[in-house]
Amino acid sequence: MKLVFLLLLSLPCLGLGNTQISSIFSFGNSYTDTGNLLALGSMNQTQGPVVSDFPPYGMNFFHEPTGRFCDGRLIIDFIAQAFNLPLLPPYLAHNGSYQNGANFAVSGTTGLDLSFFVERNASNPFFLNTTLDVQLEWFMELKPQLCTSFEDCRIFFRKSLFIVGEFGINDFSVAFMAGKTLAEVRSYVPYLVKTIEKAVEKLIKEGALTIVVSENVPFGCLPSVLSLYPSSNEKDYDPQTGCLIKYNELSLYQNKLLRKAVTWLRWRYPHVRLIIGEYYRPMTEFVKYPKQFGFTETPLQVCCGGGGQYNFNIIQGCGMPGVNACQNPSTYVYWDGPHLTEAAYHYIADGWLRGPYADLPILTAVTDISQSQQMWSNM
Ligand SMILES: *[C@@H]1O[C@H](CO)[C@@H](O)[C@H](O)[C@H]1NC(C)=O
Ligand SMILES: *[C@@H]1O[C@H](CO)[C@@H](O)[C@H](O)[C@H]1NC(C)=O
Numbered sequence: 507m508k509l510v511f512l513l514l515l516s517l518p519c520l521g522l523g524n525t526q527i528s529s530i531f532s533f534g535n536s537y538t539d540t541g542n543l544l545a546l547g548s549m550n551q552t553q554g555p556v557v558s559d560f561p562p563y564g565m566n567f568f569h570e571p572t573g574r575f576c577d578g579r580l581i582i583d584f585i586a587q588a589f590n591l592p593l594l595p596p597y598l599a600h601n602g603s604y605q606n607g608a609n610f611a612v613s614g615t616t617g618l619d620l621s622f623f624v625e626r627n628a629s630n631p632f633f634l635n636t637t638l639d640v641q642l643e644w645f646m647e648l649k650p651q652l653c654t655s656f657e658d659c660r661i662f663f664r665k666s667l668f669i670v671g672e673f674g675i676n677d678f679s680v681a682f683m684a685g686k687t688l689a690e691v692r693s694y695v696p697y698l699v700k701t702i703e704k705a706v707e708k709l710i711k712e713g714a715l716t717i718v719v720s721e722n723v724p725f726g727c728l729p730s731v732l733s734l735y736p737s738s739n740e741k742d743y744d745p746q747t748g749c750l751i752k753y754n755e756l757s758l759y760q761n762k763l764l765r766k767a768v769t770w771l772r773w774r775y776p777h778v779r780l781i782i783g784e785y786y787r788p789m790t791e792f793v794k795y796p797k798q799f800g801f802t803e804t805p806l807q808v809c810c811g812g813g814g815q816y817n818f819n820i821i822q823g824c825g826m827p828g829v830n831a832c833q834n835p836s837t838y839v840y841w842d843g844p845h846l847t848e849a850a851y852h853y854i855a856d857g858w859l860r861g862p863y864a865d866l867p868i869l870t871a872v873t874d875i876s877q878s879q880q881m882w883s884n885m
């Protein structure tokens with residue numbers, strides 16, 4: 507009895523102190539970009555200034571714009587802090603060590619290759635060639651700086667956390683902007699999930715042992731989507747949330763296929779800890795029960811925007827001259843339209859680390875080995 511009691515007491519400490527994670531590698535888009543799009547901007551690869559380079563982006567915590575599409579920290583920042591690691595350096599902007607990891611995520615990027623969209627006549631002049639497969643190439647380019655021999659890499663990546671995603675928001679957005687129908691966009695989803703599955707499998711073959719695979723968000727709840735694709739039919743809106751049902755169904759379809767893919771990968775690679783990082787459930791809860799999270803403002807209104815029903819206006823967006831943020835972003839779910847506030851990201855990060863928003867909470871996943879070691883040493 508006494509032994510069990512001691513073990514339970516020691517668990518929270520194991521999660522944060524005696525941690526096995528010494529580096530984090532992240533692949534994704536603006537939900538996790540910590541400065542890569544800005545770096546491309548300064549290399550003149552974007553078609554103009556990037557809004558996240560201007561206040562009020564970064565008004566909280568950093569007190570200056572960092573390239574994060576947020577008022578403060580993102581989910582990966584909270585995860586890095588939970589492991590006492592430095593915030594992830596953006597791969598395209600950093601000139602220094604990557605011993606504690608690297609961030610390959612680029613705002614605006616799709617999961618699917620550009621060629622996929624070009625072949626379907628859905629290309630876009632603002633496209634950056636920074637898709638998931640390109641980010642994987644950057645990882646392979648970086649790898650020799652981290653470890654050399656197979657054994658060396660196995661040891662290094664044993665202590666690494668990999669985070670793949672979110673991917674999907676931009677794949678959907680690009681396709682809808684090109685005028686594709688819902689059915690066409692839906693037909694892209696299996697390809698997107700396959701791309702994510704292949705990327706995860708590639709990381710496993712490189713030695714990754716702990717991987718968070720991110721879900722897609724409820725696309726029909728994004729204030730940007732609600733503003734750009736309004737419906738005159740009240741029935742198109744979920745009465746409980748005010749979100750657009752058909753776009754949410756698209757996300758649910760992606761998440762269902764993603765779960766199937768992860769189930770298959772778990773079966774194929776039982777030694778790997780695969781974690782589903784949920785977005786759909788927390789983001790729906792924020793809108794259904796906002797007050798439980800301290801979101802006292804109308805939950806589908808954005809904090810930083812240029813007016814309109816959802817305070818989102820694409821030609822007068824956050825970061826542009828004359829567009830101000832709300833007084834207290836932590837009372838809002840959404841920061842600028844498609845992106846969440848630091849407060850909302852914080853809830854999701856905690857849910858990934860400790861549950862309930864991950865089927866295997868990250869801290870449980872990374873402590874299960876040390877936990878069993880602890881049990882033997884106590885005996
Ligand atoms: C980037 O664009 C700016 C403005 O158009 C120009 O002044 C600058 O020289 C360009 N930089 C590079 C590296 O091309
Ligand atoms: C990176 O840092 C090194 C020294 O730490 C310096 O010599 C080099 O010029 C830097 N490269 C860039 C692109 O800033």
Ligand SMILES: *[C@@H]1O[C@H](CO)[C@@H](O)[C@H](O)[C@H]1NC(C)=O
Nearest residue numbers: 626627628629683684685686
């Ligand atoms: C591609 O899309 C454009 C604009 O949506 C349209 O005018 C053009 O006919 C399309 N081409 C093909 C080959 O589908």
Ligand SMILES: *[C@@H]1O[C@H](CO)[C@@H](O)[C@H](O)[C@H]1NC(C)=O
Nearest residue numbers: 620621624635636639640643
């Ligand atoms: C994107 O970059 C990759 C190499 O990183 C290249 O193979 C591919 O052709 C590029 N795609 C486009 C559309 O430029």
